[in-house]
Amino acid sequence: MNSIILSSLYDPCFPYAFIETMDDLFKNILDRERTRQSADSLITNFTIEMIKHLIKKETLSLNLFRPATDRWIIFHTLNISYIVCNMLIMNSFPYTFTVQGVKSAIMHDIAHILLKSTSIEDDRDEIRDNWRLHIALGYRLCTRFGLSREVCDSVLYHHERFDGMGLANLKGKRIPFYSRLINLADKAEQAIFHNEEHSESFPNSLMKMKGNVLDPDLVEDFIHTFGPFPPGTRFQWKGETYVFQGTNIKNRELLFENNSGKTYHVPLNDFLKNW
Numbered sequence: 001m002n003s004i005i006l007s008s009l010y011d012p013c014f015p016y017a018f019i020e021t022m023d024d025l026f027k028n029i030l031d032r033e034r035t036r037q038s039a040d041s042l043i044t045n046f047t048i049e050m051i052k053h054l055i056k057k058e059t060l061s062l063n064l065f066r067p068a069t070d071r072w073i074i075f076h077t078l079n080i081s082y083i084v085c086n087m088l089i090m091n092s093f094p095y096t097f098t099v100q101g102v103k104s105a106i107m108h109d110i111a112h113i114l115l116k117s118t119s120i121e122d123d124r125d126e127i128r129d130n131w132r133l134h135i136a137l138g139y140r141l142c143t144r145f146g147l148s149r150e151v152c153d154s155v156l157y158h159h160e161r162f163d164g165m166g167l168a169n170l171k172g173k174r175i176p177f178y179s180r181l182i183n184l185a186d187k188a189e190q191a192i193f194h195n196e197e198h199s200e201s202f203p204n205s206l207m208k209m210k211g212n213v214l215d216p217d218l219v220e221d222f223i224h225t226f227g228p229f230p231p232g233t234r235f236q237w238k239g240e241t242y243v244f245q246g247t248n249i250k251n252r253e254l255l256f257e258n259n260s261g262k263t264y265h266v267p268l269n270d271f272l273k274n275w
């Protein structure tokens, strides 16, 4: 089971049970025979479950699900929802805003299921047909389900670049906020798995996209929410190895463990100032 997350040494971002819940949700809302509950209320129910789970967390880490195999859409959607939801909670967004943001994250790539996209490359490679199609089809699904204007627009623009060089040529803060957030989460997930062998390079990969692909303010918020590294990132300092564990969100501290298992708490702001 642990082969589906980044590191078997740490808890996954969401409980494993959420994988089946997400799978069931997608099956239910795409079922044309569904009569009992509206798609909107099914999505809202799972959104609230996610918020309730994350609001209790004391330590955050980017121990994401591996967006591989034929279930990549499930794993990827959970990862993006995890990042978006935590960023909204940590920045004290009103509850209703958080709900809309997470619903946007849940819906952003759902059209890949109908398009039978076989790998996450269908969501990343702009010359693939499914890359263009999933954006428009996802938007249509959201309108058909009667989701809010914010959610529909967020899905439509979730691959726009901050510099305006994207498909719809929307630029900067004119791109809907949740779309910018989803794009950031998407690129962060990609950079985490791309730098898996050298996770200390992850923040550099993210910084290279700041201001061109990604909203620079959101990149800063991301680092201040999760810390600059995925869990398990190793550092050498004065002959000793320190391993990054995650961020204590209550005390705003980064947690490192040394060779002998002792945990060190480093204030996040102090670390980022000297970094």
Ligand SMILES: [Fe+2]
Residues within 6 Å of the ligand: 076, 080, 108, 109, 123, 186
């Ligand atoms: Fe995505």
Ligand SMILES: [Fe+2]
Residues within 6 Å of the ligand: 108, 109, 123, 134, 158, 159
């Ligand atoms: Fe996408």
